[in-house]
Amino acid sequence: MKTIIYYFSGTGNSLFIAKALKNLIPDTELIPIVQALRDKDYVIKADNIGFVFPTHGLTLPIPVNQFLKNMEVSSANYFFAVASRGGTIFRGFPIISSALKKQGKKLNASFIISMAANDPKLKFYHDPAKEELELLQKNALMQLEQVQKVISNREDYHMSDKSGVTFTKNSLLNYVLERIIPFMTHYISPKVKKYFYADSKCTGCGICEKVCLSEKIRMDGDKPVWQKNTTCYLCYSCLNYCPVRAVQIHSKVWMKSYTTKRGRYPHPFATVEDIASQK
Ligand SMILES: Cc1cc2nc3c(=O)[nH]c(=O)nc-3n(C[C@H](O)[C@H](O)[C@H](O)COP(=O)(O)O)c2cc1C
Known part of the structure; x- marks a missing residue:
């Protein structure tokens, strides 16, 4: 079977x-x-x-x-x-x-x-x-x-x-x-801009591009660029696998970064290669 x-x-x-x-x-x-x-x-x-x-x-x-x-x-x-x-x-x-x-x-x-x-x-x-x-x-x-x-x-x-x-x-x-x-998660949220960006700690290692499951990140020289016309899968691999915690999420509405003072979580046994090999 x-x-x-x-x-x-x-x-x-x-x-x-x-x-x-x-x-x-x-x-x-x-x-x-x-x-x-x-x-x-x-x-x-x-x-x-x-x-x-x-x-x-x-x-x-x-x-x-x-x-x-x-x-x-x-x-x-x-x-x-x-x-x-x-x-x-x-x-x-x-x-x-x-x-x-x-x-x-x-x-x-x-x-x-x-x-x-x-x-x-x-x-x-x-x-x-x-x-x-x-x-x-x-x-x-x-x-x-x-x-x-x-x-x-x-x-x-x-x-x-x-x-x-x-x-x-409660049916409502x-x-x-x-x-x-x-509907919000699948269709509206990807269109509302929550900006990912790499701060000054970024070393240009390219791991974020490697683990990006939606191919939204492309390295431009030594800087990751989140492509405007690609729908993000919101996997947060870029955020969690960045070795220097340079990837952040910024809210345009609240005008603040959500993540600069927060930690990161990748599963202890899941390597960059494990995540990237889904592509
Ligand atoms: C964009 C996003 C939204 C999430 N929303 C929820 C949520 O609504 N409720 C919840 O319990 N966990 C939520 N989580 C946490 C994940 O579901 C949880 O950590 C999951 O085990 C991660 O699995 P993965 O490592 O296979 O991606 C969210 C994570 C992300 C990245």
Whole structure:
């Protein structure tokens, strides 16, 4: 029984999850969503299809949404999704369900795994201590053993959101969470200019260009330039992998930098090459 896991990962958390599942589930192949989009490789031939990705603005990252719209999944009859998150609720599964429903399929299983936050802009962002990371990792691996059992038995199972927040009874709030917020995250937010820039610490090493999953960054001599006409995937790899923390995010609205005084988070086992190899 062949399983293909499509994954997207800005700083290695979701990659960690995808790799752990590959180790736990026999005959599993990992395919980076960024590569599938680049190659327009949308026809999937497998018995089980999984999606592993981070939470972005309570919902799916932009490239995952793009992939779901184009994929062709007729050969498969079991589908699962795993969202990693840094601390809030995740409300993106209905988008996956409706993409599958259009092809006469359903999302059989869904899971949310808490990992360290990689968005230094978020209020709850903090540099995780070694002990916190070890605990998150241990808990994640325990949950992934459950995930593996569900998938191997091809069960229908939807993990309840452990944040303890459920809004299922409030239809207006549900509408906001499942329609308005994804619309903002996928279509409005990339157009509203949150400026990435490299400050005076930049050494011109080019790592930001290397890890930029949307190919938005191009080096101009020894300076990274964020190309205006390319949609940013908001992976924050440039921000988190810059070895001298020179990459910053500036808000035009608030006229301030969000990140100069904040730390950075790449997953301890995810190298620049691991991230860049998704392209
Ligand atoms: C642009 C952006 C938005 C994010 N939004 C959320 C969010 O709404 N809720 C949350 O819990 N975590 C959020 N995060 C944190 C990530 O979901 C979390 O750290 C995830 O595990 C990162 O996975 P990755 O390393 O595979 O990219 C966000 C991260 C980024 C970069």
